[in-house]
Amino acid sequence: MSALTNLSMIEAADAVKRGEVTSVALVEACLARIAAHGGQVNAVIRLDKAEALEAAAAVDKARASGAVLGPLAGVPMMHKDMYYRAGKVSSCGSRIRKDFRPKLTATVLRRLDDAGAVDMGTLNMAEFAQNPTGHNVHFGDCHNPWNLPYCTGGSSSGSGAGVAARFFYAALGSDTGGSIRLPATICGVTGIKGTQTRVSRAGAMPLSFTMDNVGPLTRTARDAARFLRVTAGADPRDPTSSNEPVPNYEAALTGDIRGLRIAVPQQYFFDGADDIVVRAFDRALDVLKARGATVERVSAPSLRAVAAYVALCSRVEAAAIHANWMREHAADYSILLSARLFGGYAVPGHLYVEAQSRRGPLLRQFCAEALDRFDLVATPTLRTRVPTLAETDVDADATNWQRCMAVSANTRPFNYLGLPTASVPCGFDDRGLPIGLQLAGRPFAEARVLSAADAYQRDTDWHARVPAL
Amino acid sequence: MPPEFADKLKQSIRDWSGVECPNEAAEVGLSDFPGLLKELAALRGTLVFEDEPSSFDAALQAEKEPAR
Numbered sequence: 001m002s003a004l005t006n007l008s009m010i011e012a013a014d015a016v017k018r019g020e021v022t023s024v025a026l027v028e029a030c031l032a033r034i035a036a037h038g039g040q041v042n043a044v045i046r047l048d049k050a051e052a053l054e055a056a057a058a059v060d061k062a063r064a065s066g067a068v069l070g071p072l073a074g075v076p077m078m079h080k081d082m083y084y085r086a087g088k089v090s091s092c093g094s095r096i097r098k099d100f101r102p103k104l105t106a107t108v109l110r111r112l113d114d115a116g117a118v119d120m121g122t123l124n125m126a127e128f129a130q131n132p133t134g135h136n137v138h139f140g141d142c143h144n145p146w147n148l149p150y151c152t153g154g155s156s157s158g159s160g161a162g163v164a165a166r167f168f169y170a171a172l173g174s175d176t177g178g179s180i181r182l183p184a185t186i187c188g189v190t191g192i193k194g195t196q197t198r199v200s201r202a203g204a205m206p207l208s209f210t211m212d213n214v215g216p217l218t219r220t221a222r223d224a225a226r227f228l229r230v231t232a233g234a235d236p237r238d239p240t241s242s243n244e245p246v247p248n249y250e251a252a253l254t255g256d257i258r259g260l261r262i263a264v265p266q267q268y269f270f271d272g273a274d275d276i277v278v279r280a281f282d283r284a285l286d287v288l289k290a291r292g293a294t295v296e297r298v299s300a301p302s303l304r305a306v307a308a309y310v311a312l313c314s315r316v317e318a319a320a321i322h323a324n325w326m327r328e329h330a331a332d333y334s335i336l337l338s339a340r341l342f343g344g345y346a347v348p349g350h351l352y353v354e355a356q357s358r359r360g361p362l363l364r365q366f367c368a369e370a371l372d373r374f375d376l377v378a379t380p381t382l383r384t385r386v387p388t389l390a391e392t393d394v395d396a397d398a399t400n401w402q403r404c405m406a407v408s409a410n411t412r413p414f415n416y417l418g419l420p421t422a423s424v425p426c427g428f429d430d431r432g433l434p435i436g437l438q439l440a441g442r443p444f445a446e447a448r449v450l451s452a453a454d455a456y457q458r459d460t461d462w463h464a465r466v467p468a469l
Numbered sequence: 470m471p472p473e474f475a476d477k478l479k480q481s482i483r484d485w486s487g488v489e490c491p492n493e494a495a496e497v498g499l500s501d502f503p504g505l506l507k508e509l510a511a512l513r514g515t516l517v518f519e520d521e522p523s524s525f526d527a528a529l530q531a532e533k534e535p536a537r
Contacts, residue, residue: 196525304511305515335491336494339495343495343499343502345486346482346499356522357520360522360526371532398492401498442534443528444534445533448534
């Protein structure tokens with residue numbers, strides 16, 4: 001494998017800026033890696049080779065002319081196939097939208113373009129971003145590069161698998177119930193969803209307008225910090241986006257977490273957890289403690305209500321926006337997705353309103369329980385070992401339903417609570433599949449979340465390991 | 470899940486939304502509902518008359534990390 005593809009996103013960007021490598025060389029290295037292993041992993045939906053090489057050459061020319069380069073200049077990326085680029089097909093991982101060509105470009109893509117990133121194409125994903133395993137009957141399942149018969153996590157399956165497989169340096173995912181953090185943990189990479197409203201959703205395929213988040217999957221927390229800074233911030237095209245200033249997240253990554261207080265909720269997150277996951281989680285906390293953090297178990301009874309209400313919100317919102325297709329083209333969906341959408345129509349409207357109305361009070365209650373005396377909440381990202389594609393395949397066997405849906409149990413609550421939450425690799429199970437540590441902070445405390453994640457990665461090398469494809 | 474419960478849900482969906490049960494997996498998916506209904510029943514009475522969805526944005530602001 002080319003040493004170039006093993007660089008982190010920031011190492012690659014900085015190498016281009018210093019003239020140590022050309023962007024064209026980075027793109028060519030990534031294309032070679034995809035050519036060699038893309039078929040095994042099936043992370044890619046569309047590869048724009050010529051355009052990527054052209055964009056990379058433009059970066060190299062700009063550098064040679066002395067132009068000031070953007071913070072991501074020359075870095076090859078690919079993105080979940082649900083971020084609209086004017087005139088390009090955005091399939092949303094579906095048959096229904098296989099020929100959809102939007103007329104507008106997503107704000108996050110524009111911001112990445114402005115930062116100099118090189119967009120090489122689009123990535124596999126769960127159909128309409130709606131399953132936690134990454135299954136896709138239309139484009140073929142994406143395979144876990146650590147162990148191919150195992151699922152990648154979803155819905156941002158190609159983003160997680162591709163970053164792990166060193167096909168590119170970073171990718172956009174989206175996260176409505178864990179769709180960034182699950183493929184991050186299951187593929188052994190780093191992912192963060194910001195505070196609800198932190199990143200513009202303009203030009204991103206909608207799923208749940210109250211819980212959708214846009215965010216990165218990267219190799220390191222530092223990469224995620226730079227990526228998030230480039231993409232976050234108010235956007236007139238998305239009236240729900242926050243006006244909260246965007247700090248320099250990278251500057252917060254000092255490695256100094258002395259005095260950091262971490263809460264571990266006793267309820268919910270460890271129900272039915274596998275021992276090997278709990279042991280890896282405890283060892284991860286030990287690493288943070290060795291750097292000066294304190295860890296305390298806390299009681300958070302609000303989680304019971306959070307878990308009940310989160311089960312309603314995205315389901316109902318997705319059911320509403322898919323209703324026309326469910327009436328007229330239900331057979332064009334996978335079995336899994338049409339089954340999942342169907343349940344959303346059974347929820348009475350007053351319960352949906354109740355779930356939304358209780359969201360603010362429950363956020364306040366959870367913060368009082370778990371964050372008033374603490375800076376972060378820590379949990380395993382996935383409480384069990386990674387399942388295989390076969391044992392979570394609902395299209396093949398409807399009785400796999402519960403096993404499939406259980407995958408997102410530990411990530412969903414943070415979407416309802418709207419808190420910034422990251423996942424970093426913290427070990428491997430006995431089948432060679434990664435395990436993830438989930439860290440959540442108070443609203444708009446992305447810097448603190450990333451600071452702890454970065455500190456953890458200074459003392460561990462899980463994030464630097466490369467799958468043997 | 471009792472079959473009559475699933476039948477009632479399917480009929481209700483048909484009446485309110487015009488959506489037919491697409492497959493067996495959708496019926497299996499409805500089997501989540503009795504447990505969910507139990508959880509939601511336990512939460513009855515917690516909604517306050519003045520609660521409304523917009524309180525979430527206010528809570529995000531109110532619960533921001535204090536400056537250090």
